[in-house]
Amino acid sequence: MSMNCMFCKKTVVGQNPVTIPSEGLAHLHCYQAHQALRRTFQSLDIAALSDAELTELKDLVLAEENARQRGQEDDIELF
Ligand SMILES: [Zn+2]
Numbered sequence: 001m002s003m004n005c006m007f008c009k010k011t012v013v014g015q016n017p018v019t020i021p022s023e024g025l026a027h028l029h030c031y032q033a034h035q036a037l038r039r040t041f042q043s044l045d046i047a048a049l050s051d052a053e054l055t056e057l058k059d060l061v062l063a064e065e066n067a068r069q070r071g072q073e074d075d076i077e078l079f
Contacts, residue, residue: 005030 007030
């Protein structure tokens, strides 16, 4: 098994690594950062999407954002 952190790729020797089942070793702080920044949304693992699927998701998000911004502008005009 590699003695390098699976996130930052630096050695974990002597730095109290955590073992991630079926993945490898990591610094505790790197693992915690990874957990915090996990690219999942609800049950969707965004990192597992193909490029085409990711583009589709991005377009959907942008379209939704635009729709909401338009909605907010309409609200402001009411006052
Ligand atoms: Zn690390």
